[in-house]
Amino acid sequence: MMHHFNKFTAALMLSCVAVTVSPVALSASPRTGISPSAIAVSKARGSAAAGHRSRTSKQKKRQLRKPDVIYYPTPPETVDEMLRMGKIKKGDVLYDLGSGDGRIPIAAAKQYGIRAVGIEIDPKLVTEAEKNAQRANVSQLVHFRNEDMFHVNYSEATVVTLYLSEKLNVLLRPRLLSELRPGSRILSHDFRMGEWKPEQTVRVPWGKLYRTVYLWTVPIHRAKTRTHHQ
Numbered sequence: 001m002m003h004h005f006n007k008f009t010a011a012l013m014l015s016c017v018a019v020t021v022s023p024v025a026l027s028a029s030p031r032t033g034i035s036p037s038a039i040a041v042s043k044a045r046g047s048a049a050a051g052h053r054s055r056t057s058k059q060k061k062r063q064l065r066k067p068d069v070i071y072y073p074t075p076p077e078t079v080d081e082m083l084r085m086g087k088i089k090k091g092d093v094l095y096d097l098g099s100g101d102g103r104i105p106i107a108a109a110k111q112y113g114i115r116a117v118g119i120e121i122d123p124k125l126v127t128e129a130e131k132n133a134q135r136a137n138v139s140q141l142v143h144f145r146n147e148d149m150f151h152v153n154y155s156e157a158t159v160v161t162l163y164l165s166e167k168l169n170v171l172l173r174p175r176l177l178s179e180l181r182p183g184s185r186i187l188s189h190d191f192r193m194g195e196w197k198p199e200q201t202v203r204v205p206w207g208k209l210y211r212t213v214y215l216w217t218v219p220i221h222r223a224k225t226r227t228h229h230q
């Protein structure tokens, strides 16, 4: 089936190719020759404790490393559709991995009254997101953490939103499956997750084009695997 890309998604994919996939030019560490995201993944695997670091707005923000993808915001109608498909209910906790200006966590708190967390590697975007949350009067429900998504523990999340790349989704998948409780929903804007088939795909009109939202639900047997390994 032909995928109908819009220009932002195409640019995002190019950036992913440049930043995440390219073996040499932009991404390889001069010391190790390994891409930053590969280093991040191996660190994330090696250190569970690293996932529990938490920064609040009072703590100093800093550029941790180069982002894996550049910033492009999800259009408001697509944000609404992602939240609708997530079947959000009271008590849910949403995590947006790579939260940009905070629009998804802020919309979740404003529209559904749930607690939401944004994980963002770029400190300037974290500051912008915090200001946006204040303006929207949801600072009590929404928190932004200046962290690398590969070092964050998401186990409290019941809904996870992504607008990254297929490659990053695939890299995140093992930890999403092992850390999230069964029944948790994962929503990805425009990017699939390798061979894990989405259970729902919705196209959201966007001008003459459309955006695509994919939904997966964390299955029960994965949770059993997690219990087994703990």
Ligand SMILES: C[S@@+](CC[C@H](N)C(=O)[O-])C[C@H]1O[C@@H](n2cnc3c(N)ncnc32)[C@H](O)[C@@H]1O
Pocket: 012, 066, 067, 068, 069, 070, 071, 072, 073, 074, 096, 097, 098, 099, 100, 101, 102, 103, 104, 119, 120, 121, 122, 125, 147, 148, 149, 150, 162, 163, 164, 189
């Ligand atoms: C395409 S934007 C999506 C922003 C927001 N989720 C939205 O849908 O509007 C991707 C975001 O991921 C951030 N990012 C990239 N690599 C990251 C990483 N390793 N950890 C946390 N954030 C990251 C970028 O800085 C950027 O803001």
